[in-house]
Amino acid sequence: HRKRKFPTNFLFGAATSAYQVEGGWNADGKGESIWDKFLHDNPDLVADGRNGDVASDSYHQWRRDVEMLRELGVDFYRFSISWSRVLPTGFENEINEAGFKYYDNLIDELLKHEIQPMVTLYHFELPQPLQELGGWTNPLSVTWFENYAKLVFRRYADKVKFWITINQPNTVCMEGYASGIMAPGLNSKDVGGYECAKNVLLAHAKAYRAYQTEFKKKYEGNVGISIAVNWFEALSNTTENNEAAERARAFEFGLYLDPIWSKKGDFPDLVKKIVDKKSTEQGFKTSRLPKLTAAEVKLIKGSADFLGMNHYTTFQVQPSQTQFEAPSVEDDRNTEYTQGPAWRAAKSPWLKSAPYGLYKACLHLNLNYDYLPIIITEHGWSSDPGLEDQDRVDNMRGYLGALLLAMEDGTEVKGYTAWSLMDNVEWIAGTSERFGLYEVDFESEQKTRTARLSALVYKHIIESREVEDAW
Ligand code: GCO
Numbered sequence: 001h002r003k004r005k006f007p008t009n010f011l012f013g014a015a016t017s018a019y020q021v022e023g024g025w026n027a028d029g030k031g032e033s034i035w036d037k038f039l040h041d042n043p044d045l046v047a048d049g050r051n052g053d054v055a056s057d058s059y060h061q062w063r064r065d066v067e068m069l070r071e072l073g074v075d076f077y078r079f080s081i082s083w084s085r086v087l088p089t090g091f092e093n094e095i096n097e098a099g100f101k102y103y104d105n106l107i108d109e110l111l112k113h114e115i116q117p118m119v120t121l122y123h124f125e126l127p128q129p130l131q132e133l134g135g136w137t138n139p140l141s142v143t144w145f146e147n148y149a150k151l152v153f154r155r156y157a158d159k160v161k162f163w164i165t166i167n168q169p170n171t172v173c174m175e176g177y178a179s180g181i182m183a184p185g186l187n188s189k190d191v192g193g194y195e196c197a198k199n200v201l202l203a204h205a206k207a208y209r210a211y212q213t214e215f216k217k218k219y220e221g222n223v224g225i226s227i228a229v230n231w232f233e234a235l236s237n238t239t240e241n242n243e244a245a246e247r248a249r250a251f252e253f254g255l256y257l258d259p260i261w262s263k264k265g266d267f268p269d270l271v272k273k274i275v276d277k278k279s280t281e282q283g284f285k286t287s288r289l290p291k292l293t294a295a296e297v298k299l300i301k302g303s304a305d306f307l308g309m310n311h312y313t314t315f316q317v318q319p320s321q322t323q324f325e326a327p328s329v330e331d332d333r334n335t336e337y338t339q340g341p342a343w344r345a346a347k348s349p350w351l352k353s354a355p356y357g358l359y360k361a362c363l364h365l366n367l368n369y370d371y372l373p374i375i376i377t378e379h380g381w382s383s384d385p386g387l388e389d390q391d392r393v394d395n396m397r398g399y400l401g402a403l404l405l406a407m408e409d410g411t412e413v414k415g416y417t418a419w420s421l422m423d424n425v426e427w428i429a430g431t432s433e434r435f436g437l438y439e440v441d442f443e444s445e446q447k448t449r450t451a452r453l454s455a456l457v458y459k460h461i462i463e464s465r466e467v468e469d470a471w
Pocket residue numbers: 017020167168171310378419426435
């Protein structure tokens with residue numbers, strides 16, 4: 001094995017999100033979010049019954065969280081702000097000071113220890129009152145988000161230099177509004193997901209532009225968006241499989257990357273062609289994929305200082321072997337995913353280890369898009385409880401090795417974020433899938449956190465800035 005070194009200015013971090021760790025779901029004036037409502041209304045959905053009401057109790061344990069970050073020696077902490085904690089109705093005319101106070105304390109504690117805060121503004125938690133107005137399918141959502149973002153920028157621009165507007169638009173839209181396995185659990189299969197995609201991109205772009213105009217000069221922060229860029233490749237080298245892989249990439253991440261980073265902006269031609277054609281066949285008067293006007297294309301194009309790349313795994317793609325219900329996004333995409341039978345499997349059913357996929361994904365981005373600096377904003381592994389997490393260690397080493405190779409071959413990567421700092425509520429999987437570098441004892445009063453082997457190894461990697469390419 002060969003040892004490779006990260007550049008000295010490379011940044012290492014760890015991540016969480018508000019719903020997944022905070023708890024305090026109605027503490028001190030916090031409003032209800034779509035995740036509070038979704039899991040309260042559907043308790044049986046949650047694998048082990050543990051929802052985000054208490055979660056890892058970071059609302060009270062934040063000092064310990066910062067202590068863990070210091071133990072690891074990370075350069076930054078990626079966490080999210082719960083919109084309903086600071087604006088209980090979602091609208092900026094009713095501010096919950098106590099909610100802001102929580103983030104004031106966390107940010108100040110981080111800065112005191114020279115850990116940069118990296119703030120995600122939206123990690124899946126729309127305030128429920130806004131959902132009642134249609135949520136992300138209402139074009140007004142663009143303005144709701146813009147106003148919320150400006151308010152948070154104003155409060156923290158002097159302290160926070162890394163901003164992520166939206167986390168995983170594909171999950172927000174296709175799993176929230178099309179398949180319905182994530183909050184708000186809607187399955188308006190025909191148009192909802194696409195309308196959401198358009199509004200989320202516009203909301204992101206408006207927030208980015210607002211930062212540029214009002215804050216960039218003075219505070220010099222960077223604003224990006226986090227997109228799930230797992231790797232999708234043909235199951236085997238046939239025309240059908242290659243085309244299916246291309247469709248997978250276009251629908252899964254091209255839909256969000258192209259409008260921001262492609263030369264011409266706008267949604268990918270492939271997606272437009274497929275959805276426009278099917279919509280006509282299905283008797284829709286206009287395409288189920290909304291058009292972006294020239295002004296919207298211009299607004300969105302170039303609206304990010306970096307890509308936050310969330311990467312976990314690789315899928316092998318073939319055309320779907322079964323007929324999906326139509327109209328639906330699944331039918332439009334027409335793909336079926338499998339994973340290498342010999343790849344090591346995590347606890348989550350979709351997660352297997354294939355480090356070469358990160359290398360390929362990086363090269364794909366480099367080849368297909370204009371200048372696009374990357375921060376890996378999530379990468380991780382799920383397991384059962386237990387401190388001897390050799391699988392997580394191997395997976396991390398393998399992927400960091402692949403990342404270094406991709407950097408050697410020209411991809412500009414500025415940082416890496418481990419998902420997650422600690423065990424948390426993995427959405428409807430509850431706490432049945434553990435992603436933490438730190439184990440959380442959910443039975444204990446204090447939600448006691450204990451370092452796993454992976455935490456010690458990550459600390460060593462950060463210290464030495466070195467990793468063996470073990471794949
Ligand atoms: C995200 C993810 C995280 C998950 C992680 C493991 O969108 O950022 O859904 O919240 O916990 O990806 O599945």
